[in-house]
Amino acid sequence: MKYSWENRVDFVVRHMYDIDNNGYLDQKDFECMALRACIIEGKGDCSTGRLTEYLHIMRSLWEEISELADFDKDGRITTAEFREAVKRTCMQKKYDDFPQAMKAFIETNFKMMDLNGDGVITKDEFRYNCITRIAIEDIEPVDEAFDNLLSDDDRKRGGLTLSRYKELYSLFLGHPEDNHEGIYLFGPLPSD
Known part of the structure; x- marks a missing residue:
């Protein structure tokens, strides 16, 4: 149940998009995500050009998610609406x-995770990303999740490239089963 498709999509809403934690998505959440991405990528610096x-x-x-998911056109996207839109489009x-x-x-999320900008998300970068989203009291499940993501090629290179990240993300959102490596893309998921 923890890694069910529904829980994975709900995780995206609750822990990645709903920045103000009000239970739905709106334009404010996405503007806050822009500022967050700019500051994380800039390691504290936030240039006007990059923020733009x-x-x-x-x-x-x-705008695209609103077109796909705001079925009642109220300027808000509920978790149920988002889930239905992901089902239709992914x-x-x-x-x-x-x-x-x-x-x-x-692709922006990958850049935020790749803290040193070398094109590979390492275990340390994965750990950092996980702890910024959810409360974690033991690093072992985070490390296990990272190890479960890696193919033999990933292990040789020391982590995930953008192309591999894209592949795993499409599994995370687009495949209803919970028996593939993509389920671990964001570490151990909360079951609530």
């Missing part, structure tokens, strides 16, 4: 077939 780029990405993502699809703005978000 992130605002463009996140506002585009909001279920059983490869990364290249995902909506364009979602792909931009995923």
Whole structure:
């Protein structure tokens, strides 16, 4: 149940998109994500130019997600609406077939995780990302999740490249089963 498709999609809403924790998504959440991405990538620095780029990405993502998921057109997206939209646009699809703005978000998320900018998410970077989202009291489940993500090639290179991250993200969102490596993309998921 912890890694069920529903719980994975709900995790994305609660722990990645709903920045203000009010129980639904709106444009404010996406503008806050832009600021967060700018500061994380800049390791505290937030240049006006870079923030403008992130605002463009996140506002585009909001507009696209609104078109796909705000079924009642009230300017808010509930978890149920988001889940239905993901089912329609991502279920059983490869990364290249995902909506364009979602792909931009995923690629931005990779950049935020790749703290040293070398193109590979290492175990340390994965750990850091996990603890910024959820309360974790033991590092072992985080490390196990990372190890479960890695293919032999990933192990040789010391982590996940962008192409591998995209592949895992498409599994995380797009495959209803809970018996693949993609379920571990964001570490141990809370079961609530």
